[in-house]
Structures are given as structure tokens and as C-alpha cells.
Amino acid sequence: MRYAKRVLLTALIGAALLLLIDSFASGYHMYLIELMGIYAILTVSLGLTNGFTDVFSLGHVGFMAVGAYTASLLTFPLEKRPSYFPELPEILKGAYLPYPAALIVGGLLAAAIAFVIGFPVLRLRGHYLAVATLGFMAVVYSLLLNMEPITRGALGISGIPEYTNIWWIYLWLGLTIYVTWRIVDSYHGRAMIAIREDSIAAQSLGIDTFRYRLVAFVIGAFFAGVAGGLYAHLITLIDPRAFSFVLTFNIIIMLIVGGMYTISGAWLGAVLFTVLMQVLKPVEESTGLYGLVELIFSALLVAIMIYKPRGILEEELPTVVRRWLKAGEESKRS
Amino acid sequence: MTLLDVKDLFVSYGPLVAVQGISFQVRKGQVVSLLGSNGAGKTTTLRAISGTISLVGGKVTGGSISFEGQEITKVPPHRRVRKGISLVPEGRKIFHRLTVYENLVVGGYTVKDFGDRLEFVYQLFPILKERRNQIAGSLSGGEQQMLAIARGLMSNPKLLLLDEPSLGLAPRVVDVLYDAISKINEEGTTVLVVEQHVKKALTHSHYIYVIQTGRIIASGEPEEVLSMDMVKAYLG
Amino acid sequence: MVSATYILDLFIGSFVLWSMYALLAIGMSIIYGILRLINFAHGAMLMVGAYFYIMFLSMGLDPITSLPLSMALGAVLGVTIDFFAYRPLRGGPELSMLITSLGVYIFLENLVRIIATPQPRVFPLPEFLKGVYRYGDFSVRVIEIFTIVLTLVLFAALVLFFTKTKVGIAMRATADDLEASVLMGIDANRIIMIAFALASMVAALTGFLWGGMYGQVDPTTGFMPGVKAFIAAVVGGIGSLTGSVLGGYILGYAEIYSVGLLPPEYSGLRDGISFLILIIILLIRPYGLFGREVERV
Ligand SMILES: Nc1ncnc2c1ncn2[C@@H]1O[C@H](COP(=O)(O)OP(=O)(O)OP(=O)(O)O)[C@@H](O)[C@H]1O
Ligand SMILES: [Mg+2]
Numbered sequence: 020m021r022y023a024k025r026v027l028l029t030a031l032i033g034a035a036l037l038l039l040i041d042s043f044a045s046g047y048h049m050y051l052i053e054l055m056g057i058y059a060i061l062t063v064s065l066g067l068t069n070g071f072t073d074v075f076s077l078g079h080v081g082f083m084a085v086g087a088y089t090a091s092l093l094t095f096p097l098e099k100r101p102s103y104f105p106e107l108p109e110i111l112k113g114a115y116l117p118y119p120a121a122l123i124v125g126g127l128l129a130a131a132i133a134f135v136i137g138f139p140v141l142r143l144r145g146h147y148l149a150v151a152t153l154g155f156m157a158v159v160y161s162l163l164l165n166m167e168p169i170t171r172g173a174l175g176i177s178g179i180p181e182y183t184n185i186w187w188i189y190l191w192l193g194l195t196i197y198v199t200w201r202i203v204d205s206y207h208g209r210a211m212i213a214i215r216e217d218s219i220a221a222q223s224l225g226i227d228t229f230r231y232r233l234v235a236f237v238i239g240a241f242f243a244g245v246a247g248g249l250y251a252h253l254i255t256l257i258d259p260r261a262f263s264f265v266l267t268f269n270i271i272i273m274l275i276v277g278g279m280y281t282i283s284g285a286w287l288g289a290v291l292f293t294v295l296m297q298v299l300k301p302v303e304e305s306t307g308l309y310g311l312v313e314l315i316f317s318a319l320l321v322a323i324m325i326y327k328p329r330g331i332l333e334e335e336l337p338t339v340v341r342r343w344l345k346a347g348e349e350s351k352r353s
Numbered sequence: 354m355t356l357l358d359v360k361d362l363f364v365s366y367g368p369l370v371a372v373q374g375i376s377f378q379v380r381k382g383q384v385v386s387l388l389g390s391n392g393a394g395k396t397t398t399l400r401a402i403s404g405t406i407s408l409v410g411g412k413v414t415g416g417s418i419s420f421e422g423q424e425i426t427k428v429p430p431h432r433r434v435r436k437g438i439s440l441v442p443e444g445r446k447i448f449h450r451l452t453v454y455e456n457l458v459v460g461g462y463t464v465k466d467f468g469d470r471l472e473f474v475y476q477l478f479p480i481l482k483e484r485r486n487q488i489a490g491s492l493s494g495g496e497q498q499m500l501a502i503a504r505g506l507m508s509n510p511k512l513l514l515l516d517e518p519s520l521g522l523a524p525r526v527v528d529v530l531y532d533a534i535s536k537i538n539e540e541g542t543t544v545l546v547v548e549q550h551v552k553k554a555l556t557h558s559h560y561i562y563v564i565q566t567g568r569i570i571a572s573g574e575p576e577e578v579l580s581m582d583m584v585k586a587y588l589g
Numbered sequence: 590m591v592s593a594t595y596i597l598d599l600f601i602g603s604f605v606l607w608s609m610y611a612l613l614a615i616g617m618s619i620i621y622g623i624l625r626l627i628n629f630a631h632g633a634m635l636m637v638g639a640y641f642y643i644m645f646l647s648m649g650l651d652p653i654t655s656l657p658l659s660m661a662l663g664a665v666l667g668v669t670i671d672f673f674a675y676r677p678l679r680g681g682p683e684l685s686m687l688i689t690s691l692g693v694y695i696f697l698e699n700l701v702r703i704i705a706t707p708q709p710r711v712f713p714l715p716e717f718l719k720g721v722y723r724y725g726d727f728s729v730r731v732i733e734i735f736t737i738v739l740t741l742v743l744f745a746a747l748v749l750f751f752t753k754t755k756v757g758i759a760m761r762a763t764a765d766d767l768e769a770s771v772l773m774g775i776d777a778n779r780i781i782m783i784a785f786a787l788a789s790m791v792a793a794l795t796g797f798l799w800g801g802m803y804g805q806v807d808p809t810t811g812f813m814p815g816v817k818a819f820i821a822a823v824v825g826g827i828g829s830l831t832g833s834v835l836g837g838y839i840l841g842y843a844e845i846y847s848v849g850l851l852p853p854e855y856s857g858l859r860d861g862i863s864f865l866i867l868i869i870i871l872l873i874r875p876y877g878l879f880g881r882e883v884e885r886v
Contacts, residue, residue, distance in 0.1 A: 075684050139872045145683055146627045150823055151871055154864030157816070161861030264812070268695055275688060310702030310808070313695050320692035324685050325677045408768045434774030446769040448762045458755060459762040463774035508774055 030193060037189055049185065051293060056188035057250050058289035060195045062274045064242035066285035067199050068235045069274065071208065072228075073215045074141060076236070077267055078152030079243050081159035084262035085132060086125035086244025087251040088163065088170060091179045093121035094252070099178070106168035118182040122191075122248040129244025133237045141232045156267060163259040175258025176251075183253035191249060192286070195242045199282055202238070207231060215280075265313075272320050278330025287332055292316075356381040356421060356512055356543050357402070363415035364394070364401050371397040373567035374416065379512065379560075384534065384544040386554035389564040395547040396443050398564070399514050402545075403440035404430030420512070435463050437511035441518065443547075445501040449490030453481055456489050456500055460507030467507075474503035477533050495526035502530070506537065513537065515546040519553060531557050555579060594726040595849070603838075603845035605733050605802065608740035611837030612795040613818030615747065615830060616788030622764035622828040623784050625683050626675060629690040631792055632815015633697035636808065638663045638793025639800040640701055643710055652715035660793045667789025668782050676778070694815070702808040709807040712800030732801045739798070743791070744834060751830065760784060764828065813860065817844075820867045826880025835878060840866065 040052060065079045093116040100107060116124060140151045163170045170176070202208050210231055251257045269292065277288020296312065303311040323330065332339070357379040364372035372394045379385045389395050400406040401413050408430070418426050425433060448456050457474065461467045475482040478499040484492065489500060498518055505513060515534070519527040531553050538544050548554040554561065555575045563571040563578060571581055613631060620628045641659035646652065674693050678685050720731040751757040763770040763780045771777055799814060800806045817840055825836025843866055844859050851858075870877065 075687070139868070143871060143875060146687060147823065147871055147875065149684070149687055150627065150819065151868055153816070154820070154867050157864045158861045161858055161864075165858050165861075268691060271688070271691065308703045309707055310699035314699040314703065317692040317695035317699065321674050321689050321696070324689045324692070325674075328681070328685055403772060405768055405771055408771065429776075430771045431774050431776045434772065440772050442769065442772060446766055446772075448765040448769065450765050451758065451762060455752075455758050455762070458758050459770065459773050459775070462755065462759055504773070 026197065033189065033193060037185060041185055051297065053183070053185050053188050053253055055289055055293040056185070056192050057246050057253070058270070058273060058292060059286040060188075060192050060242055060246040060249070061270050062277065062285040062289045063192070063195050063199055063282055064239040064246070065270055065274055066279050066282065067202065067239040067242075068232075070279035070281070070285070071203055071212060071215060072232045072235050073145075074232050074236065075145070075149045076152040076239075077149050077271070078155040078159075079239070079270060080262050080267045081152075081156040082129040082133060082240040082243035083247035083250070083266075084159050084163060084259075085129040086122075086247030087257050087262070088125075088176070088247075089128050089244070090118075090121040090125035090248030091176050091251045091257060092169065093124060094118050094180055094182065095176070095178075096180070103178070104168065104171070108168065111169065118180070118252065119187075122187075122245050125248040126241040126244035129247070130237045130241035133240030134233070137233045137236045141229060141236060153267075156262075156264070160259055160263060163262070170259070173258060173260075175256060175261075177256040179251050179255045179257070181252060181255050183249050188249055188253075191242075191245055195245075196282060196286070198238065198242075202235070203282065207234070269316075272316050275320060275330055276323050278332035280329055281332050281335050283336035284330050284332035287336070288330070291331075354381045355379070357545065358419040358422075359398070359402070359416070360419075361416035362398070362401060362413065362418065364397050364406060364411055365414050366397075366409075366411045370414075371411070371567055372401065375564060375567065375569045376416075377562045377569060377572065379543060379545050381543055382538075382541065383559040384538050384546065384557055386558040386561045387545065387547045387564060388549070388551060388554055388561060389547075390549065392566075393564045394567040395564060396516055399440055399442075399516050399545075399547060402514060403438060404428065404433050405440070405442075434508050434510075437509075438514065439505045439508050439510035439512070440514040441501045441505040441516065443516040443520075445497050447489045447492075447497050447500050447504065449488070451489055452486050453489055453492070453500055454485040456504050457481075457485075457507055460504035463508050466509075470507050470509060474506050477506070477536065478503055495522050495529075498522060498526075498530060499533075502533065506542075510542060512543045512545065515544065517547055517549065519548065519550045527553060592726075597727055599845050599849040601729055601733055601737075602849070603842045604737050606841030606845060607838040608736045608841075609795050609799055609802075609814060609837075610818050610821045610840050611834045612740055612743065612791050612798075613814060614822040614825065614833035614837050615744075616791050617818055617822045618825075618827055618830060618833045619760070619784050619788050621822070623760065623767070623781055624675065624679075624686065626686040626690065627819065627823075627827070628788075629687065629815065629819070630670070630693035630697060631788065631818065632811035632813075633694050634663055634667060634789050634792035634811070635796040635799060635814055636806060636811030637666060637697060637701060638789075638796030639712060639806040639810065640705055640710075640796075641793060642797050642800070643712065643806070646713060656794070656797055659797065660790045663793030663796075664786040664790040667785040667792075671781060671785045676781075694812075698808050698811070705808070707808055709805045712804055712806050714801045714804075718801060732798070736798045736802065739794075743794075747830065756780075756783065817863055820863050823877055824867055824870045826874075826877030829877075829879040832877055832879030 044052060061079065061083065065076070068074045068076050092111060093114060097113065097115055100112060136155055140148060140155070143151055164172050273288035273292045274285055275288070277286070277291060278284020299312045299315060303309060355378045359378070360376050361374050362372055362376070363370060363374055375398065387395050387398065397406070397411065400409065400411065402418055406413060413426055417424055420436060420438060425436065428436070448459060451459070457471060461470050464470055480496060481500060481503055484496065489497065492500060502515070502518065518530050522530070527550065534544060534546070535557060546554065546558070558575060561572065561575055561578045562569055571578055571583065613635060617628055617631050620626055638659055641662045642655050645655035645658050650658070670693055674689050675686055678689060714732060718732045718735055722729050722731070751761055759770065759775050760780055760783065762773070763775060763777060767777055799810065818837070821836035821840045822833050823836070824839060825832030825834070840863055843862060847862050848859050874880070
């Protein structure tokens, strides 16, 4: 009951905020806020694996790409398909789904793939897992480039209907956060944290580490897939380069800087990244020093790893805020 | 003359205080034993002396360790070897993937008279000479312990620290090891040995300290210590 | 049509790729062996090395001087990076160093992008490496032979270094057991410095060979070779020199032959194929072909 009230309240406040933004924000700012929401879905869902279990995956963008291409193919106007995808396999010629369903199917396909590759890959540890998931990402990238009948290779797919808006994005972000929060705050979640803090202790407690890793990995992949679908229907144009190592790196930077062990840290990272990007991009352009933004971000990542390895938010935001409020009251009283 | 002087030493692993203010001396030319049961803090004490305590997450939190009258608590571990302290660690920790000879090369990393040292340890443990090209990981337990001691002697130490050299070895092998230890001592090397094997320690050392849960509870010449009732009860 | 010359071409091609992957993989293995760091940034050292060479040339130096200088500068850079980025993390979780090395990779790539512009640069090959030998249909470039021979020589030199010199043996000892090596009076930081210097120097040399083979470099040049070497090292069993060399060969071979012998529409899959090999090998042998289960928990 307590949960339900809090969730409802948060949702209401969120909706009011969105309404405000929707009616006042200009086109460009709107776009930024939308992009930020998609990044936040990606970081929160990546945090589910990388933060809450000790699985460090570099393959998240691969799942995003799967979702993006799947959803785009499913919503692509039927009448335009023969000329746009002349070699499309028979079954895809007539496969159409409305946008919300297409997003979900994209997410499900990503989750299914995560389930299949998770079986072998999640048995690897530490470095090896990171390398193998990077490998997955590269395989996806390579397939996107080469499965021309479906993906149009390097040309990419353009003319994807622009269905995504701020409401869809933040609805999904809310859902991602809610699901992640329920998982983390559940008995299972505590098990996952136990795994993260001490794999061996968790094993001796009789926790099936593999199962929880797999659950986290699959759910994380689902939301990454959905984020891909949202992204495709926002930008309306996707090609393999959009899902390359650069994006992988950016998501990791957001997650680590924000704090990969908390949900608030994950989305805070996405917010900071978007804001900082807007501040730095003009500097880069006016000075002509292309690469400056990445240079600063990478230096930031290294600095965070050295000085604040758990990121900016080591505790959930509500906990931090509550502490501030309490401290404020106490200082008033004294 | 006192070679090693440990005063009021405290060592912690995070919140756990493993050594709680122990003091003892090792006189030059002697063999001194540190006795105590499992978890008493013997290994921790030796790590503090060799300086490797920081590598296993521990820290000296109080007291002092002086070697030849010089305070060494702040000296990094690899420099203590050059000063003349050599630790043969618990569990031997030989370089498993290297040959016997290569292990000895690494042992002699800091010395100039490598040839002489090699000659010396080969004489002490002729079996090592026979096995010099064998991969160390494939030696028997006793041979590995000999290699560990030989490797520790390569740096020509003034003080040799031995952590349970007899652990898990057959009595015959233990005899060989202790004969070698006596020989090393006769050649002028001071030895501080940690043992649970009380009998060997008694017959081979000049002085004994008994340590329990991080504190010294008894000390003296071997016969003296053995006659104490509490020690009998403790060591069994 | 698959002719004998064509097969020979593929053979040479796979050996050339092997050389470069193996050289990088060896560097990664050396660093991994001692630090347990999969140095993602190692590929960037190849790219930076190639740029250093171009820089020295443009300062008016001749190739024979520029190459050793670029290798030396590469070594200095490698040691500097270790000092600022990795040393503060020693003793921490292994993964933090891996993440940091991702950061270092991006840092280097973009630093070069800013200093030298994102545009590809022509890589000027010295005169004596420019020739081509022809035997009927079959032709082979001097730089290809040079690359293969140099790799073999370098590999022999490294084997000698690691088995016959005191420092080389000490490095292997440190990789085997860091704590024990400290007990022998070895300064672990110094050994790590040497490892970075050596690995970076070899990477810079690989940069020269890579630039020479393909005729140009740009700031992203290091990425794929770095990732491939990383795979080669893991496939071979990271930390093992022989493993790295073998892993490099498996990868070079698979890549060239899959492109050369498969129908053309699959040729774009070559990068994907490397990763498939990686994943399959990791599943069969989680520590690589020559790796041993030495992982710390
Ligand atoms: N690396 C470590 N981290 C945390 N605690 C440790 C560590 N090493 C030892 N301890 C603890 O410190 C205490 C003393 O351990 P120490 O190894 O010094 O005992 P010991 O006398 O050598 O025992 P044994 O005869 O079993 O070797 C023990 O309670 C042990 O659990
Ligand atoms: Mg002990």
C-alpha cells in the first residue's frame, strides 16, 4: 500500500512536469529532453546488470540496436516496403505492428537474444565477460552492416515514422525505473547486491548467482531494446554507426560518473551527460578542436575511477535528500 | 647485540587487530622461535617485519620495528631485502611457473656475488642442483620448501625469517630442513622462525617467545619456557 | 577461381596480419600478466606510434632515426599513462582498471584528433621498404616480408629477454606471484614500468608496420587492431607469450581465409568472425588455449 501511494504520487508529479515541458519547451530543447530520457533508460537498465550484479557488460548497445531495427521494420509503412527493401524476406513483407507493440517486440527480441547468449557468456568472469559482451556488440554491428536485405547495410533505414514523443519516452523511463527499483528492493535484489559485494559469500548463502545474473541481463536487454525502438522513432533514421563503440562508451561514462550502484545515479549520469554535452559542444565548434568533448569526458571517467569509484551518487537520491532535510532542520533548531 | 627490536607492535587488517602490542628482540647470531597456535598472529608479525603486510590489506598501526638500530616501519618492503631481511613466507610461495634455477636467480635479484650464493645454496640442498631445470611447480612439497629457503638465502640476508617451514612435511624432511637451518645459523645468519612444531623449535633455538591472540604470554630459554605450566597447557 | 597463387597470397596476407596482431597481443599479455589489466588502450599506442613516426619525419629526420625515436617516445607515453591512470588504482578491483583503460583509449584517440586533425594522413614508407617482388603471377611487397621477419626476430629477442636476463626472469616472477617477488627485493612498480615501456615500444613499432602496410593512418586506426589483439591474447590465453603468438595467428588466418575463400557477400563479416572465434574459444576453454586458471577471486 505504501508503495502504491509513493508510486502514484511520483507518477503524478512526473506527469505534471512533462505537461509543463510539453507546452513550453522549444523544439530543440524538447529534442534534448527526449534524448536524455532515452539515455536514462539505457543507463538505468545497464545499471541493473553492471551495477547490481558483478557482471560488467559492454554489449548493451548491441541490444539497443536489435530493438531499434526490429521496431523500425515492424512499423515501416507496408506500401513503401517493396521499393525500399527490394530483397526483404517473405515473412517480413507483410509483418506490421502498431508502434507500441513494435517497441515491445523489439525489446522482447533483445531479451530473447540476451537469454540465449547469457547462458554461455554469463558463466565467464570479470574481464572475460567484458570482452565477450564487447564481442557480441561487434557481431551485431557487423551483422547490421552485412544483412543488407533487412538492414540496408551502411545506408541505414530512413523514413521511419516519427511516433516517439516525450510522453512515450518518459512512460518507458518510468517503467524502467519502477521495474529496476522493484527488483533491487526485493528479496532477489538483495541477493544480487550480495553477489556484487561478495560472490563467494553469496554462493555459500546458497544463492544461485547465475540465475540472478541472467534475470538481470535479460531484463536489462529488454529495456535496451525498447530504448532502441524509441530512439529509431525519434530520430527517424538509423544506421549501424549509431550503435557503435562510441555510444557504448558514452553510456558507460554516464553510468559510472552518475553512480552505477544506484538507480538515481544511473539517470543522473544521463542528465549530466546531456547537459554537459550542450555546454561543451559549442566550445568545440567555436574553437574547431573536434574531439574536445570526448577528451574531457574520458578524462572525467579516469578521474572518477581514481577519486570516486562509486560515482557521484553512492546512495539513492531520496535517501540523500532526506538526510539533507534532516540536517537542515537540526541546524535550525540549534 | 640486538639485531631486531620489535616494540609494542600493533597490526590490523581493517577493523581486526591481529597483533596487539607485542615486543621482542632477536639477538645477532641466534635462532629465535616464535610459537603459537593457529591465528595467534605469527604470520602477521613476520609480514610486518618484512613489510609485505600492506600487500595483503593490513597495516602497522602502532609501535616500532628496528633493524640494526634503525627504524624500518616506513621502509618499503623491497628495500628491506637490501637491508638484509629475508622472509620465507607461509605456504612457500615459490614461483611455480619458473624453473628451480630461475627461482634462485630472482632470489638473488639484489646481490652482486650471485655465483657464490648459488654455490652456497646448492651445497646446502644438493637436490636443488639436480633439479635446477625442473619447473618449480612440479617439485615435491619438501623440495619446494627447500627451494623457498634457498631462494630466501640468495639475497645473503643478515636476518632470515621462516614462517612454519615444517608445515605439512614428513619428519625425515623436517630433520633435513632443521639441519640446514642450524648450518645457516653457524655460517652467521640470524634466524627468526615461526613454528607450531614445538619439539623442533625447542631443540634448535636459543630463545623462545610464545604468542597468543596477538600478545606475548611467555618467553625465555627453551627449557625455561617448557617448564612453565601455562605454556604446557597452551601448547599441549 | 581459387588458384595456387591466390592461396599463396592469402598465406602471406594471413602471416602479415598475424605479425601485427601477435606483436600487439604480446604487449597486452605482458601487461596483463603483471597487473591483471586488460589494457584496452593498447591499440591506441599503435596509432600514436605511427603519428610519432610521421612527426619525426616532418621534423626533417630520416626514417632510420625516426623509427627508434618514435618507439622511445611511445615507451615514455606508456609509462606516463601508467603513472597517472593505473597506478592510483593498484590493489583495487580489476574491473576499475579495465574501465579506466577504456577512458584512456578515448582520451588518446581524441587527443590525436585535436592535435593532428581527424583527417587521414599519408604514411610515408621509407624507400627501401617500398619495393615489390614478382614471380610470374605472384607478387609480394617488401614491407610484408619485412613485417614477418621483424616479428620473428622480435619474438626470438623477447623469448631470450624473458628467459635469459635477470630483469626478464624477474618480470615473469612478478607475474607469477607479486607478493613473493617483493620479498625478493624486487620493486614491483619498477617492473610494471618496464612492462609498460616494453609493450608500448612494441606497439609503436607495430604502428609503423601498420601504417606502412596500409599507407595511411587516422586517429581511429588503433581501435580494430587493438580489439583484435585483445581477442588474440584472450584466445591464446592471456599472460602467455606463446599463447599470444598463436592467438594472433589463429585470428589473422581466420580473418584472411574467411574473407578470401567465402563468397564475397560475406567478406564484410570479418570483424564479426573474430569475435565468434573468441566467444567459441572462451566457451570451450574459459582461460584461452594456453591460459591457466590463475585468476584471483
Ligand atoms: N589478509 C588478512 N586479512 C584479514 N585478516 C587476516 C589476514 N591475514 C590474517 N588475518 C587474521 O589475523 C589473525 C592472525 O592471523 P595470522 O595469519 O597472523 O595467524 P598465525 O599465527 O600465522 O596462524 P597460523 O598458525 O594458522 O598460520 C587471524 O585472526 C586471521 O584470521
Ligand atoms: Mg601463519
